[in-house]
Amino acid sequence: MVSRGFGWLWATRYGAIAQWVSPLDSSVYDLHNSATVALHMATAIHQYAREASRVHDIAGLTDADIARATGAAPSTARAWLAGTRNPTGERADRLIELSALVERLQRVMEPSYIPVWLRRPIEVLDDRKPLDLLARGDFRRVARVVSSLEDAPFT
DSSP: OOOSSSEEEEEESSSEEEEEEOTTOHHHHHHHHHHHHHHHHHHHHHHHHHHHHHHHHHHOOOHHHHHHHHTOOHHHHHHHHHTSOOOOHHHHHHHHHHHHHHHHHHHHSOGGGHHHHHHSOBGGGTTBOHHHHHHTTOHHHHHHHHHHHHHSOOO
16 A cells, blocks of 8 residues: 555555655655555466466366376476466466466367367378377367367257
């Protein structure tokens, strides 16, 4: 909280920091802006861990499935699901791709079948498994197959 007059500035990241401020002290406002940016970044990173929980809950994917699709260790995927760690870099990218596919797949099949579909060899993918292709970064190839499922007429 920043007081417009004289007051206290409280910024939290790993605890509370208190500092007496005056309205003309620009360094305090810089500290406040840095804390705000850090908070937004931490929130954005936390959203990645929420995506892991989301694909787990919606599609019933196990920690091993999430690990396989992202190239992470199963213990790392379990930590994402528990909210104690957050994916970064390519693993975060793979997780978001997996989430996008799960979201699309739930429109064309029962959610309980999604893990089966992701684990099975698919003929149009040269009998490769979608989870393995995702781990290699071949999201677009799998997404094209999902698009064909979305476009297929159902009776």
